[in-house]
Structure formats: C-alpha cells, structure tokens
Amino acid sequence: MSSRVSLYLERLLLDDLLFLETELNRRKERFRREHVVMAIQSEQKLLTTYRRDKLEQITKELRRFINECAVAGSGVQLAFSPDVSLLLFRDVPSASKTASHLLTGLAELNGKLAMGDNRISLKMGLSCGSDVLAAGSMRSVRQSALVRRASQCAWKAPGGALLIDENSMNRWEPRHEPMRIPIDIDGVSVYKVSPNRGEAASPVVDENHLLDFLKQVAKKRITTLKYSLLREEAESDSNSAWSRPVARAVITLEAFDPGEMRNISHVTKCALSEYAGHVDRIRRLVSDLGLGLVKHEEASSISAG
Numbered sequence: 001m002s003s004r005v006s007l008y009l010e011r012l013l014l015d016d017l018l019f020l021e022t023e024l025n026r027r028k029e030r031f032r033r034e035h036v037v038m039a040i041q042s043e044q045k046l047l048t049t050y051r052r053d054k055l056e057q058i059t060k061e062l063r064r065f066i067n068e069c070a071v072a073g074s075g076v077q078l079a080f081s082p083d084v085s086l087l088l089f090r091d092v093p094s095a096s097k098t099a100s101h102l103l104t105g106l107a108e109l110n111g112k113l114a115m116g117d118n119r120i121s122l123k124m125g126l127s128c129g130s131d132v133l134a135a136g137s138m139r140s141v142r143q144s145a146l147v148r149r150a151s152q153c154a155w156k157a158p159g160g161a162l163l164i165d166e167n168s169m170n171r172w173e174p175r176h177e178p179m180r181i182p183i184d185i186d187g188v189s190v191y192k193v194s195p196n197r198g199e200a201a202s203p204v205v206d207e208n209h210l211l212d213f214l215k216q217v218a219k220k221r222i223t224t225l226k227y228s229l230l231r232e233e234a235e236s237d238s239n240s241a242w243s244r245p246v247a248r249a250v251i252t253l254e255a256f257d258p259g260e261m262r263n264i265s266h267v268t269k270c271a272l273s274e275y276a277g278h279v280d281r282i283r284r285l286v287s288d289l290g291l292g293l294v295k296h297e298e299a300s301s302i303s304a305g
Contacts, residue, residue, distance in 0.1 A: 028132045028140075036089040036128045036168065038075070038098065039150035040066060042082060043121040043159045058082060058113060062120070065109050066102070073098030076135045078147075084154070086147060088133060092164075092171040095126055099162050099195035104284045106160075110292035111224050119223065119290055121160055125153025128167040145186075152185045157192075160288060164191050206268055210253075210282070213266040214289050217255050224292035225255045227282070231272065249275035251282065254296070 012020075042062065059082050070077055070087045073094040078086035089095040102122055110119045127149040133140050141147050153163040166189045169178040178191035217225060230250040249272050254265040270278045286293045 031134070032130055032132050034090075034129070035131050035133050035146060036092055036095045036126065037078070037131075037133070037144070037146040037150040038087040038089065038095050039125045039147070039154040040085045040087070040102065041123045041125075041151075041154045041157075042084075043123050055082075058115075058120075061109060061113060065105060069098050069101040069105065072101045078133070078135055078141055079138070084151065086141065086150070088135060092126070092128060092168050093173060095168075096172070096193075096195045099124055099126075103160060103195065103287055104280055105287075107283050107287040107291060107293035108295075111294035114224065114292070119292060121290065123154050123157040123159055124162040125150040125155070125157060126162060126164040126168045127153065128165065128171060149185055149188065153190060156183060156185075156190070160290075162193055162195055164193055165189070166191070207281075207285075210266060210268060211285065213253065213264075214285060214291065217264070218289050218291060220257055220259060222255045222257065222291075224294060225253050225286065226294050226296045227254070227279075228252045228296035229275065229279070232269070247272045249278070251275065251278060252296075253282070 062082055063080050066080065066085050067077055073089060075087045075089040075094060075098055078088050087098065106120065106122060127146045129146055131144050131146045133144055133146070149165055153165065157163040164172065164178065165185065169191045172178050172193060178193050181190055181192050183190050232248045232250050248269050250267060250269050252265055252267050254263055257264050283293060
C-alpha cells in the first residue's frame with residue numbers, strides 16, 4: 001500500500017501552504033553548495049525578423065555550440081533559449097575556459113549560419129556563491145540569487161565581453177586581470193575580464209599584418225572569410241648533418257572583395273606542432289572583429305605526426 005498522501009491545493013489553508021513552503025526550503029538546504037553560474041545573452045535582432053526555418057537552424061546550432069563549450073569547461077546547462085542561456089560550474093577556472101571557447105568559436109558559428117550583417121554577438125555574466133541549484137529544476141533557477149546576478153551582469157555587458165561579480169573576482173586567475181567598472185548590481189561590485197585571452201594561444205608571428213588584413217576586410221563590409229590548412233614538407237639541407245627538416249603548417253585566410261571582384265588573402269606559416277594554437281588565436285581575432293569564418297572545402301586535416 002502506498003504511503004504517499006494525495007494533496008489538493010484547493011483544500012489547503014494558507015497556514016498549510018506556508019508550512020509546506022517552509023518545510024520545502026528547510027529540506028533543500030542540505031543540497032546547498034558553492035556554485036558558479038554563467039548567463040549568456042545573444043545580442044542580435046534577427047530572432048524577430050527571419051523565416052521560421054532559419055530560426056530553427058539558428059536555435060539548433062546555437063544550442064549545440066553552447067552545450068559543446070559547456071562540456072569543454074566541465075559545466076552543465078541549466079537552461080537554454082536563443083536569447084538567454086544558463087550554465088552551471090563547480091569553479092571559476094572552468095567557467096573561464098568555457099567563456100574562452102564561446103568567444104573563440106563564435107566566428108565559425110557565424111560563418112556556418114551565414115547571416116551576413118546579422119551576426120550573433122554574445123554577452124556574458126558570471127556570479128559565484130552558495131546556492132541551491134540543480135540541472136533540470138526550473139524552480140531552483142527562478143529562485144536563485146546567483147542566476148539573477150549573472151543575468152544582470154550579462155545584460156549590462158558589452159558585446160563580446162564577460163562581466164563578473166566580486167566573489168568571482170576573488171577566484172579569478174590571473175588575479176590582476178579583473179578591472180573594476182563603475183556599476184553595482186544589488187550592491188555588489190562588478191568587474192570586466194578577458195577569458196583566457198593570453199593563455200588560449202601564443203601570438204601569431206605576423207599578428208600585426210594579420211590584424212591589418214582583418215581590419216581591411218571589415219572595412220570593405222565583407223562578413224565572412226574562408227580559411228584552409230595545408231601541410232608543407234620542409235626540404236632537407238644536404239649541407240647540414242645535425243638538423244632534420246621540420247614540416248610546417250600553412251594557414252590561408254581568404255575573402256571575396258565584391259568591389260574589385262577578386263579574392264584577397266593572407267597567408268601565415270608556423271611549426272606543425274603549433275598550428276592548433278595558431279588557428280585558435282586566428283579564430284579569436286576574427287571573432288573579436290565580429291566576422292564569420294568557415295573552413296575551406298579543400299582544407300587538409302593536419303596532424304602533428
């Protein structure tokens with residue numbers, strides 16, 4: 001025989017409802033933990049202007065993109081919508097890693113969606129503290145002070161930026177990076193950071209020339225670039241008995257200039273062992289300028305072997 005008692009809310013008195021609410025909150029306290037919550041807002045207007053099939057594609061690709069970035073930082077998804085998404089982490093470094101992946105991969109997401117001038121730009125907020133949160137529990141999400149603070153940080157953040165609260169600032173690495181900005185949220189100080197900008201990848205050898213090329217592309221109102229990877233075998237030097245030839249990776253960025261009706265390109269080379277970091281660095285630079293990026297169909301699948 002079941003010991004569960006059926007309750008009908010319309011038969012309960014106000015005192016009974018208040019007792020149940022108090023008892024529920026008391027029992028939830030044993031699940032209280034230190035949590036880190038990230039809110040992600042997509043800053044774009046196309047959600048009210050595009051066709052239904054296009055909106056479905058945007059929603060599908062954006063959900064997949066955010067979920068993959070969350071997994072990369074050992075986080076879980078609390079809630080998703082094309083406008084606002086929530087992620088949950090155990091610590092601030094994991095959230096920082098996910099934020100870096102979000103900003104780095106945004107260029108390829110925009111390239112895949114091919115939306116022209118209506119590119120997706122992300123605004124992010126981070127809050128840290130003690131709370132009762134669980135994936136799949138919308139009740140805990142609605143009542144969470146961390147969710148509310150992270151959402152307000154994301155709402156006030158500029159495009160492509162991450163704002164964090166004071167608790168997150170105390171756990172951020174490197175410690176000197178958070179920069180105080182002149183706004184408060186519920187009496188809590190807010191800081192601006194650049195997630196893993198210096199650690200994600202070393203600078204490209206000709207980074208200044210690459211930036212000049214990307215700014216030229218943006219100035220011509222070209223929205224999307226193609227990139228290709230090619231392995232280049234080094235020629236052996238018969239005069240050297242001590243050194244062995246080192247293969248290199250050739251990374252080519254290409255865009256079509258409609259004004260001159262021709263392709264413009266930029267080529268950079270690096271050691272094969274460094275190409276993954278260089279590609280990530282290039283993706284981040286392209287993303288920071290709000291451009292889209294797609295991989296060329298004929299690009300090689302390079303391995304460092």
